[in-house]
Amino acid sequence: xxxxxxxxxxxxxxxxxxxxxxxxxxxxxxxxxxxxVAAKSVCKHECPVVLECAWYGLGMTEGIWGGLNRNESxxxxxxxxxxxxxxxxxxxxxxxxxxxxx
Ligand code: SF4
Numbered sequence: 001x002x003x004x005x006x007x008x009x010x011x012x013x014x015x016x017x018x019x020x021x022x023x024x025x026x027x028x029x030x031x032x033x034x035x036x037v038a039a040k041s042v043c044k045h046e047c048p049v050v051l052e053c054a055w056y057g058l059g060m061t062e063g064i065w066g067g068l069n070r071n072e073s074x075x076x077x078x079x080x081x082x083x084x085x086x087x088x089x090x091x092x093x094x095x096x097x098x099x100x101x102x
Pocket of ligand 1: 009043044047065066067
């Protein structure tokens with residue numbers, strides 16, 4: 001099973017279908033409002049693949065991916081380009097747990 005197949009929004013067929021089926025890039029709400037709030041709520045509370053979706057959506061220019069709108073996704077992408085001590089520590093722990101701490 002791919003992460004897309006586990007998406008909480010996969011079978012939602014209404015206007016709040018922010019997850020583009022089969023990567024078709026179907027338009028999703030990009031402006032804050034009821035639709036965005038509803039989409040983010042499903043991402044946050046129902047979806048088991050929110051991180052995978054956020055990662056995949058880093059380059060997307062519209063829609064809600066991993067509970068992030070375009071501006072939020074852009075901020076995340078920029079943060080990943082400019083390492084901070086906090087980010088370094090988090091990433092270090094992840095890698096070290098698989099290596100020297102294993
Ligand atoms: S995080 Fe949100 S947009 Fe992404 S797959 Fe899950 S429900 Fe869909």
